[in-house]
Structure formats: C-alpha cells, structure tokens
Amino acid sequence: MEKQIKVLAFAGSLRKGSYNKALVRAAVEVAPENVLIEVFDLEGISPFNQDFEGNPPQRVVEFKEKIRNADALLIATPEYNYSVPGVLKNAIDWASRPRADTPLEGKPVAIMSASTGRFGGARAQYHLRQTFIFLNMQPVNRPEVMLSDAPHNVDANGNVTNEQTRQLIRQLLEALAAWAIRLKEKPQ
Numbered sequence: 001m002e003k004q005i006k007v008l009a010f011a012g013s014l015r016k017g018s019y020n021k022a023l024v025r026a027a028v029e030v031a032p033e034n035v036l037i038e039v040f041d042l043e044g045i046s047p048f049n050q051d052f053e054g055n056p057p058q059r060v061v062e063f064k065e066k067i068r069n070a071d072a073l074l075i076a077t078p079e080y081n082y083s084v085p086g087v088l089k090n091a092i093d094w095a096s097r098p099r100a101d102t103p104l105e106g107k108p109v110a111i112m113s114a115s116t117g118r119f120g121g122a123r124a125q126y127h128l129r130q131t132f133i134f135l136n137m138q139p140v141n142r143p144e145v146m147l148s149d150a151p152h153n154v155d156a157n158g159n160v161t162n163e164q165t166r167q168l169i170r171q172l173l174e175a176l177a178a179w180a181i182r183l184k185e186k187p188q
C-alpha cells in the first residue's frame, strides 16, 4: 500500500467566494488516495505582534499545531499588488516564530494561485518562494498551478470548472506526496 501523506491546505484569502478557496476545494476533490487533506481557514488570525511570539493567541497555537502534525502544506495564494496578500504573509510570520520553535522548518510545500488577471498569480507565487528560502521550507517546483481569468473558470458555487486545472492540481498533489515521502526517508 502507498504511504499516506497528511496535507494541511489553506488559502491566503478570507473572502467567502474566494477563487483560491475554490482551488483548495478542488484539491480535496481530486486528491490521490494516499493524500489526506485537512483544510484550515486563516480567519481569526490576528495581526502579528512580536511581543507575543512566545505566547501567541489560541488561533495561532492551533495553526502551528496543525502545521506540525502535517507531512506537507498546500497553499493557494491570491496575488495582491504583484505579491502575497497580507493575510497569508501574516499567518506565515506567526508560524515562523519563535525561530527555535517553528513548524515550518524543512516542511514540504506546494503552491497554487488563482487571480482575476491574465497571469494567474505567478508573481505572488515567486514572492512566496522567496519567503520559503529563509524558512528552509521545501517547495515542489512542478507543475505550476496558476489559474488566470478565475471568474470564467470557477462557477457560482465555488467549483473549479477548468478541467486542465483540475488535472494539474492532481499532478501537483502527486508530486507533493512523492516529495514528502522522499524527504522523510532522506531529510535534506
């Protein structure tokens, strides 16, 4: 039997009708049998304050614990002003502290993005990858899942209707699972 991989997935948008939440929903639907996805909502994570990094709010404690217990992360990021939205960066900042107690260290991670524009959030993805360098996270390189023109590829119920994107998400999860297993067997 294939090894089971636990993935924590979250979108960097709080919006009810978020296209990035739709990507996460699609990931749950197309996940391979050995990939178990838990979805986390960033709602309720307060703005980062370093005074409390050692004793963070309960929602942050919960977030960090779920990251720790996951074998890998799946992040769907919107693109705001050519970068990562504050909501997502803020959550990552909380999870990255204190340095000696971050569950992000060495964590395998895959990125997806959806935007209403033509580039599907590509610029935000590369900014996110830059953050992963400092955190020594282990991102999957391919396939790149970037859904452009989201309003025409997600229906009114938040379902991703673009079949090619659904297939790419499936391939991304397969790559993430294989990567997480490889890193577990032979840590970097």
Ligand SMILES: Cc1cc2nc3c(=O)[nH]c(=O)nc-3n(C[C@H](O)[C@H](O)[C@H](O)COP(=O)(O)O)c2cc1C
Pocket (backbone or CB within 6 Å): 013, 014, 015, 017, 018, 019, 020, 021, 078, 079, 080, 081, 082, 083, 114, 115, 116, 117, 118, 119, 120, 121, 150
């Ligand atoms: C503050 C702000 C900045 C934005 N900047 C960009 C951008 O740089 N590139 C882009 O493709 N879309 C941009 N957009 C449009 C987003 O792609 C769109 O709002 C998208 O629906 C956000 O993701 P969500 O549906 O998951 O909330 C921006 C939207 C907002 C609110």
